[in-house]
Amino acid sequence: MVHSDVLDRAFAALADPTRRAVLETLGRQGSATVSELTEPFEISITAMKKHLAVLEEAELITTEKVGRSRHCRLGTDRLDDAMAWISFYQRLWERRLDGLDAYFTLRKGQQES
Amino acid sequence: MVHSDVLDRAFAALADPTRRAVLETLGRQGSATVSELTEPFEISITAMKKHLAVLEEAELITTEKVGRSRHCRLGTDRLDDAMAWISFYQRLWERRLDGLDAYFTLRKGQQES
Numbered sequence: 001m002v003h004s005d006v007l008d009r010a011f012a013a014l015a016d017p018t019r020r021a022v023l024e025t026l027g028r029q030g031s032a033t034v035s036e037l038t039e040p041f042e043i044s045i046t047a048m049k050k051h052l053a054v055l056e057e058a059e060l061i062t063t064e065k066v067g068r069s070r071h072c073r074l075g076t077d078r079l080d081d082a083m084a085w086i087s088f089y090q091r092l093w094e095r096r097l098d099g100l101d102a103y104f105t106l107r108k109g110q111q112e113s
Numbered sequence: 114m115v116h117s118d119v120l121d122r123a124f125a126a127l128a129d130p131t132r133r134a135v136l137e138t139l140g141r142q143g144s145a146t147v148s149e150l151t152e153p154f155e156i157s158i159t160a161m162k163k164h165l166a167v168l169e170e171a172e173l174i175t176t177e178k179v180g181r182s183r184h185c186r187l188g189t190d191r192l193d194d195a196m197a198w199i200s201f202y203q204r205l206w207e208r209r210l211d212g213l214d215a216y217f218t219l220r221k222g223q224q225e226s
Contacts, residue, residue: 007127010128011127012124015124
């Protein structure tokens with residue numbers, strides 16, 4: 001299992017609507033500059049840079065200086081780690097629901113008979 | 114789309130190893146008392162109660178007083194909301210990867226010919 005620090009940082013980074021919107025944009029476009037990412041929001045470039053630093057620290061994005069602008073892209077490994085935990089958890093949960101469903105079907109059958 | 118406060122709280126609640134472990138236990142067992150949940154950790158009942166309050170506030174669990182103990186269960190709706198966002202984001206991401214894969218396959222083909 002992934003070291004929990006990695007998941008702590010990934011989920012904490014996801015706990016903000018601006019940061020989630022940035023990931024959605026990068027998911028759609030593949031790459032964007034800091035200015036392009038800031039444009040749709042009513043926040044300063046400085047505020048956006050702080051959000052990007054949190055995402056970069058969580059390794060959910062990578063950034064690269066190209067000429068005078070900084071280009072952002074989605075990271076891959078950490079995202080996979082977070083997804084792996086979520087999928088694992090989701091499977092546990094679905095198995096519980098299947099169990100409950102079977103239980104209620106059984107109960108219903110018993111009440112009807 | 115779900116109101117972002119809901120996702121903020123859900124992801125923030127997931128950003129802690131103890132809270133994730135609690136969800137895993139509830140996913141496996143379905144229900145557990147506060148004492149049962151505290152047992153595997155080197156933390157006090159008070160510290161666990163704080164974690165459970167965060168999970169309950171995020172609506173990831175529900176708790177119910179039964180006699181002298183409090184029983185915890187997984188919540189459903191909020192979990193589904195968080196999963197919906199993640200799945201949406203994962204699809205965006207996979208589509209990007211498919212696009213990149215197609216691009217590199219194309220490039221490789223061009224280089225080989």
